[in-house]
Amino acid sequence: GSFNLGRAATPAEVAAWNIDVRPDGQGLPAGRGNVEQGEEIFAERCAVCHGDFAEGVDRWPVLSGGDGTLTSERPVKTIGSYWPYLSTVFDYVNRAMPFGEAQSLKPDEVYAITAFLLYANDLVEDDFELSKENFTSVRLPNEDGFYMDDREESPVFKKRDVCMKDCKAEVKITARAQVLDVTPEETKAAEEAAAAPEAPKAEEIASAEPAPAVEPAPAPEPVALDEALIKKGAKVFKKCRACHQVGEKAKNKVGPILNDIIGQQAAVVSGFKYSKALKQLNGDGLVWSDENLDAFLTKPKKFVKGTKMSFAGLKKEKDRVALIEFLKSHSQ
Amino acid sequence: DDPAITNLQPWMQELGDGVDAMPYGMPSKFEAHVKRRTVEWLTADRVSSINFTPLHELDGIITPNGLCFERHHGGVAHVDPAQHRLMINGLVDKELVFTMEDIMRFPRENRVYFLECAANSGMEWRGAQLNGCQFTHGMIHNVMYTGVPLRLLLEEAGLKTNAKWLMPEGADASAMTRSIPLQKALDDCLVAFKMNGEALRPEQGYPLRLVVPGWEGNMWIKWLRRIEVGDEPWHHREETSKYTDLMENGKARRFTWEMDCKSVITNPSPQAPILHKSGHTIISGLAWSGRGTIPRVDITLDGGKNWHAARMDGPSFDKSMHRFYFEFDWDGKPLLLQSRAHDSTGYVQPTKDELRAVRGENSIYHNNGIHTWYVGENGEAENVEIS
Numbered sequence: 001g002s003f004n005l006g007r008a009a010t011p012a013e014v015a016a017w018n019i020d021v022r023p024d025g026q027g028l029p030a031g032r033g034n035v036e037q038g039e040e041i042f043a044e045r046c047a048v049c050h051g052d053f054a055e056g057v058d059r060w061p062v063l064s065g066g067d068g069t070l071t072s073e074r075p076v077k078t079i080g081s082y083w084p085y086l087s088t089v090f091d092y093v094n095r096a097m098p099f100g101e102a103q104s105l106k107p108d109e110v111y112a113i114t115a116f117l118l119y120a121n122d123l124v125e126d127d128f129e130l131s132k133e134n135f136t137s138v139r140l141p142n143e144d145g146f147y148m149d150d151r152e153e154s155p156v157f158k159k160r161d162v163c164m165k166d167c168k169a170e171v172k173i174t175a176r177a178q179v180l181d182v183t184p185e186e187t188k189a190a191e192e193a194a195a196a197p198e199a200p201k202a203e204e205i206a207s208a209e210p211a212p213a214v215e216p217a218p219a220p221e222p223v224a225l226d227e228a229l230i231k232k233g234a235k236v237f238k239k240c241r242a243c244h245q246v247g248e249k250a251k252n253k254v255g256p257i258l259n260d261i262i263g264q265q266a267a268v269v270s271g272f273k274y275s276k277a278l279k280q281l282n283g284d285g286l287v288w289s290d291e292n293l294d295a296f297l298t299k300p301k302k303f304v305k306g307t308k309m310s311f312a313g314l315k316k317e318k319d320r321v322a323l324i325e326f327l328k329s330h331s332q
Numbered sequence: 333d334d335p336a337i338t339n340l341q342p343w344m345q346e347l348g349d350g351v352d353a354m355p356y357g358m359p360s361k362f363e364a365h366v367k368r369r370t371v372e373w374l375t376a377d378r379v380s381s382i383n384f385t386p387l388h389e390l391d392g393i394i395t396p397n398g399l400c401f402e403r404h405h406g407g408v409a410h411v412d413p414a415q416h417r418l419m420i421n422g423l424v425d426k427e428l429v430f431t432m433e434d435i436m437r438f439p440r441e442n443r444v445y446f447l448e449c450a451a452n453s454g455m456e457w458r459g460a461q462l463n464g465c466q467f468t469h470g471m472i473h474n475v476m477y478t479g480v481p482l483r484l485l486l487e488e489a490g491l492k493t494n495a496k497w498l499m500p501e502g503a504d505a506s507a508m509t510r511s512i513p514l515q516k517a518l519d520d521c522l523v524a525f526k527m528n529g530e531a532l533r534p535e536q537g538y539p540l541r542l543v544v545p546g547w548e549g550n551m552w553i554k555w556l557r558r559i560e561v562g563d564e565p566w567h568h569r570e571e572t573s574k575y576t577d578l579m580e581n582g583k584a585r586r587f588t589w590e591m592d593c594k595s596v597i598t599n600p601s602p603q604a605p606i607l608h609k610s611g612h613t614i615i616s617g618l619a620w621s622g623r624g625t626i627p628r629v630d631i632t633l634d635g636g637k638n639w640h641a642a643r644m645d646g647p648s649f650d651k652s653m654h655r656f657y658f659e660f661d662w663d664g665k666p667l668l669l670q671s672r673a674h675d676s677t678g679y680v681q682p683t684k685d686e687l688r689a690v691r692g693e694n695s696i697y698h699n700n701g702i703h704t705w706y707v708g709e710n711g712e713a714e715n716v717e718i719s
Binding site for chain 2: 023070082146148154156170172175176178
């Protein structure tokens with residue numbers, strides 16, 4: 001180059017970053033994985049947001065189904081119904097998933113997850129194995145559903161003359177935003193609070209009805225924790241890590257810090273914006289215990305209707321017990 | 333007598349802050365309501381989400397950095413510039429790595445461009461939904477960038493003859509990628525490190541972002557760490573499953589890069605009612621086009637029966653926002669306000685019905701239809717659609 005700036009990239013540097021995959025298979029790493037392996041990995045690493053069958057939890061992306069919906073009023077755009085190329089699945093899972101733990105999957109795991117996603121979309125049988133070798137032989141149903149931008153050919157683009165005077169005799173209102181009423185409320189109180197940081201927020205004032213007297217949480221008895229169980233719980237906590245942090249440097253993320261959670265009153269972590277439902281629990285005087293945390297973790301939405309925690313729950317009791325032990329290890 | 337005049341106010345008597353009170357200045361505390369807002373039901377969480385520029389609180393054409401809307405797919409990355417590298421690899425004579433210091437030794441340019449999310453106004457396809465131009469049109473900002481022409485960086489690496497496409501990639505947890513045709517890269521793309529004179533904000537890609545003038549915002553890769561040169565597009569997630577425009581027949585347009593000519597009246601609007609009674613009244617708004625400048629905007633007060641030429645004001649830059657005004661004597665009767673922009677290619681902003689006739693209602697992206705505010709006798713504005 002004319003400026004003589006920059007330096008040559010080494011092969012190892014290019015290899016470290018050059019992870020992209022194209023529809024023709026360029027960029028695929030060596031490896032393989034089958035549906036069964038994929039199902040297991042998916043359940044552990046992906047199902048929190050995408051559901052056990054890739055059906056999607058809350059507003060997280062739906063990855064399966066949606067066949068024949070593209071012309072309907074509510075199209076469901078999934079890998080099976082909409083995505084043109086399988087390489088897109090591999091590339092995206094490999095570069096950005098699991099959410100909050102990007103690039104933690106090995107190539108074989110990405111092949112396995114991709115194979116499972118094909119299976120979840122009824123595109124392969126349950127004994128299917130995907131590998132670098134057979135990758136490009138798999139085609140997605142909607143590959144031909146796309147065409148290059150043709151806006152410039154549309155009548156909208158060609159309109160040139162406009163009317164300026166007496167263009168129409170009558171005008172009627174045909175739709176109003178107030179009918180739907182989905183605009184976020186102008187939280188005046190929040191604004192005032194921003195100007196004067198100590199002022200309580202309106203919501204808190206509104207919910208400050210006489211709450212049942214809260215008994216102070218009993219001081220936790222010094223009980224020796226089960227180290228093996230903590231280790232297992234640390235593994236289970238991987239599912240939570242996308243949203244929650246523990247430890248000295250923990251910060252509120254999508255979810256609040258979970259240090260000292262056992263024996264703590266509900267919804268008291270400072271600086272975290274809880275749902276109304278969680279604040280209500282606080283008002284009710286709920287203190288987190290082994291028992292109610294276990295119930296919450298089993299099915300969060302059932303235990304707290306209206307929680308914004310978009311987690312389906314831990315079905316296995318031993319996972320919940322281990323996780324609670326792990327959380328106890330993060331207390332003073 | 334006005335007590336604001338006859339009473340002694342504290343600021344008239346007491347000494348104010350010293351020069352070291354706020355080393356990096358902030359707006360007046362009385363402007364605390366001027367801020368980006370989100371629409372919680374739009375996304376599953378706050379990390380891969382979006383907020384909106386408060387257009388109704390701004391004037392002129394430049395968006396202040398702290399109010400530029402944010403869209404990120406893996407949260408705001410806080411990248412140490414000393415650890416940041418830009419790699420160019422693929423179909424080049426020499427694969428290169430640049431440090432930030434290297435990049436700042438290239439000749440640089442200053443350009444004002446708007447950045448609009450392809451989904452801006454996307455919630456309005458099926459009808460009037462959100463009350464506020466912040467929510468209907470706030471996925472846009474307009475900033476002066478300082479950066480190096482991408483062409484110079486590519487020439488430094490030397491393009492192979494079969495080079496046709498680029499794939500910029502971000503250093504954040506979503507490792508965002510898009511395919512960009514080489515022609516655009518050689519035309520006017522910048523690799524920018526400053527916005528409005530100061531370093532990029534973290535939420536806008538500090539320390540380095542791609543600027544792709546006039547094209548949809550998700551292509552302006554933030555935290556830019558790598559550009560691969562190839563001979564075919566990559567068809568990655570953000571150009572297949574997202575940012576493709578589904579038509580009524582179930583087929584979808586892909587690679588809809590340019591942002592079409594569009595305008596909106598920012599004042600009055602639902603968050604900014606007319607507070608005075610009848611009399612001299614100012615209508616103000618913004619217009620832009622991904623294909624050029626905006627020489628003309630028409631305004632109607634009566635839902636499109638009659639139109640008037642708005643007054644364009646301020647600088648007119650290619651692929652930048654333009655400010656318009658319309659001053660009139662309001663009789664205090666209800667208004668149906670619309671603006672209709674014309675761009676320098678002759679394109680005229682269409683009505684929403686004209687767009688729906690071509691695309692149906694499942695398109696999500698690229699809604700540049702004419703927008704309507706109903707203003708009642710009390711001066712309050714509502715988002716409506718009209719016949």
